[in-house]
Amino acid sequence: MNAPVAPAGDAWTTPLDQLDPSHPALFQTQTHWPYFERLRREAPVHHSTSSPFFGPYWSVVKYKDIMQVEVNHKVFSSDSSFGGISIRDRPKDLRLPMFIAMDPPQHDEQRKVVQPIVAPANLAKLEGIIRERVCRILDGLPRGEEFNWVEHVSIELTVQMLATLFDFPFEDRRKLSFWSDCATMPVEAGGYVTSEEKREEVFAELLAYFTGLWNQRVNAEPRPDLVSMLAHGEATRNMSPREFLGNLILLIVGGNDTTRNSISGGLLFLNQNPGEYAKLRANPALIESMVPEIIRYQTPLAHMRRTALTDFELGGQRIRAGDKVVMWYVSGNRDPEAIEEPERFIIDRKRPRQHLSFGFGIHRCVGNRLAELQLKILWEEILRRFERIEVVGEPRRVFSSFVNGIAELPVRIAA
Amino acid sequence: MPSVTYIEHNGTEYRIEVEDGLSVMRGAVDNGVPGIDGDCGGECACATCHVYVDEAWLAKTGTPSEQEASMLSFAATAQPNSRLSCQIAMTAELDGLVVRMPEAQH
Ligand code: HEM
Ligand code: FES
Numbered sequence: 001m002n003a004p005v006a007p008a009g010d011a012w013t014t015p016l017d018q019l020d021p022s023h024p025a026l027f028q029t030q031t032h033w034p035y036f037e038r039l040r041r042e043a044p045v046h047h048s049t050s051s052p053f054f055g056p057y058w059s060v061v062k063y064k065d066i067m068q069v070e071v072n073h074k075v076f077s078s079d080s081s082f083g084g085i086s087i088r089d090r091p092k093d094l095r096l097p098m099f100i101a102m103d104p105p106q107h108d109e110q111r112k113v114v115q116p117i118v119a120p121a122n123l124a125k126l127e128g129i130i131r132e133r134v135c136r137i138l139d140g141l142p143r144g145e146e147f148n149w150v151e152h153v154s155i156e157l158t159v160q161m162l163a164t165l166f167d168f169p170f171e172d173r174r175k176l177s178f179w180s181d182c183a184t185m186p187v188e189a190g191g192y193v194t195s196e197e198k199r200e201e202v203f204a205e206l207l208a209y210f211t212g213l214w215n216q217r218v219n220a221e222p223r224p225d226l227v228s229m230l231a232h233g234e235a236t237r238n239m240s241p242r243e244f245l246g247n248l249i250l251l252i253v254g255g256n257d258t259t260r261n262s263i264s265g266g267l268l269f270l271n272q273n274p275g276e277y278a279k280l281r282a283n284p285a286l287i288e289s290m291v292p293e294i295i296r297y298q299t300p301l302a303h304m305r306r307t308a309l310t311d312f313e314l315g316g317q318r319i320r321a322g323d324k325v326v327m328w329y330v331s332g333n334r335d336p337e338a339i340e341e342p343e344r345f346i347i348d349r350k351r352p353r354q355h356l357s358f359g360f361g362i363h364r365c366v367g368n369r370l371a372e373l374q375l376k377i378l379w380e381e382i383l384r385r386f387e388r389i390e391v392v393g394e395p396r397r398v399f400s401s402f403v404n405g406i407a408e409l410p411v412r413i414a415a
Numbered sequence: 416m417p418s419v420t421y422i423e424h425n426g427t428e429y430r431i432e433v434e435d436g437l438s439v440m441r442g443a444v445d446n447g448v449p450g451i452d453g454d455c456g457g458e459c460a461c462a463t464c465h466v467y468v469d470e471a472w473l474a475k476t477g478t479p480s481e482q483e484a485s486m487l488s489f490a491a492t493a494q495p496n497s498r499l500s501c502q503i504a505m506t507a508e509l510d511g512l513v514v515r516m517p518e519a520q521h
Contacts, residue, residue: 071460071482104485111489119491120519353454353463360460362485369521 045315063338076306098246113233144415167225265298296355450516
């Protein structure tokens with residue numbers, strides 16, 4: 001089955017009230033950019049009623065307005081009972097509780113259980129493990145022939161990392177990326193998950209596997225892996241199976257797709273910007289500021305969604321209680337009022353971490369520094385080994401307006 | 416101008432004059448003091464401007480707002496004297512303020 005094509009009509013001529021920037025095909029074909037450019041200019045807080053998938057929703061497209069929504073969690077709820085954090089409303093009985101899709105106080109309590117995974121001491125410990133694996137993956141890459149960077153590097157590195165965070169059986173690690181893909185894949189995308197029933201089947205398998213791990217760990221001493229932390233945490237040890245499942249999916253998807261696509265995106269951007277690559281080769285210390293720039297430029301999650309709990313005036317528009325509000329990070333990260341020359345990929349920006357890709361406020365990404373660490377080590381080791389990794393074909397992208405994903409990136413390393 | 420002494424986790428000290436009304440975070444970021452990131456630009460929305468306020472100054476710097484307290488509560492390195500430095504505005508009264516940086520911002 002082929003995915004549906006992008007909507008006909010032009011970003012600049014479609015009447016504003018019929019404009020729908022959320023169609024997944026726009027992102028797959030990278031034709032979404034002019035939609036957001038127009039909205040930033042003409043309707044920074046915009047109501048759309050023409051989505052064939054998602055029902056009516058507000059788009060918030062400017063950096064400053066997005067920040068206002070981010071910090072106001074009393075008005076803008078993440079709770080799954082209202083629809084959670086993505087533009088798609090999943091069927092009510094299939095919504096999963098997970099702390100990214102909860103409001104305080106429950107959110108705060110559960111987040112605190114897993115937060116120690118990224119404490120400075122734990123990150124320092126992970127650094128050595130990540131470097132060893134990065135080296136092994138890079139040393140094993142084919143030379144003098146074309147291969148898919150996503151498969152060989154981006155996916156492999158991120159699932160190895162995830163397996164470590166969960167202390168998950170290493171030989172089964174590819175299950176993690178399979179589950180992650182199944183969790184986020186739109187049923188219309190033409191992939192493995194063709195219906196919500198199919199997705200639930202996959203989730204049941206995931207839950208059964210992790211319940212086994214939980215049972216081992218709950219009876220053992222607490223250890224610094226995510227399953228043990230959940231099994232022993234006061235706010236999480238009595239979770240229902242659905243809640244356990246929800247939080248597992250959060251941690252699997254959170255740490256997987258996002259970092260994977262930053263790894264793929266980074267290689268693509270450096271190929272598209274030879275001047276920046278030359279700067280990097282001349283001064284590898286620029287990795288420090290390049291990594292956040294890669295994450296801005298890729299914006300691995302194109303949006304996060306909230307639901308208004310009360311009426312609220314934003315950018316001159318009246319948002320009503322119950323309305324769906326979509327913060328388009330992908331647009332805020334290209335807002336010239338917040339970021340200088342936002343269209344350009346520049347590896348030595350002065351304030352590179354000033355971007356929306358990790359969100360802001362109480363839900364700000366738990367794994368942000370860990371994701372940066374993985375990218376940093378990867379680029380350090382790439383520069384030590386290879387003069388050049390050449391992108392030799394067009395990237396194939398995924399059909400989604402949530403995950404800004406690259407499925408295939410053909411590359412070649414000289415023999 | 417009132418001054419702030421920033422002490423990095425490794426002990427390095429920086430004495431910086433910070434204009435009245437500017438935040439303690441700005442004072443560090445604008446003068447290149449390492450150890451304070453300030454990713455959100457002072458919106459109390461990232462917690463990467465986390466500092467420990469010297470005990471002698473705690474009463475004068477006041478107490479965190481609800482939003483600041485919840486952002487701080489997620490930091491694995493938080494202590495009772497933790498503050499987000501973007502939420503402390505400099506005044507003549509704070510002249511001589513001493514803050515220490517945590518091991519890392521995250
Ligand atoms: C480049 C990589 C990554 C990006 C772009 C990213 C993006 C995001 C975003 C935008 C949010 C905010 C959600 C909101 O405001 O509603 C978030 C939350 C979260 N992320 Fe990440 N993430 C990345 C890597 C990771 C990693 C490696 C982990 C694994 C440890 C992780 C775990 C989480 C968790 C647990 C949350 C929920 C936080 C909460 O609700 O309090 N992320 N991430
Ligand atoms: S600068 Fe972001 S919380 Fe202070």
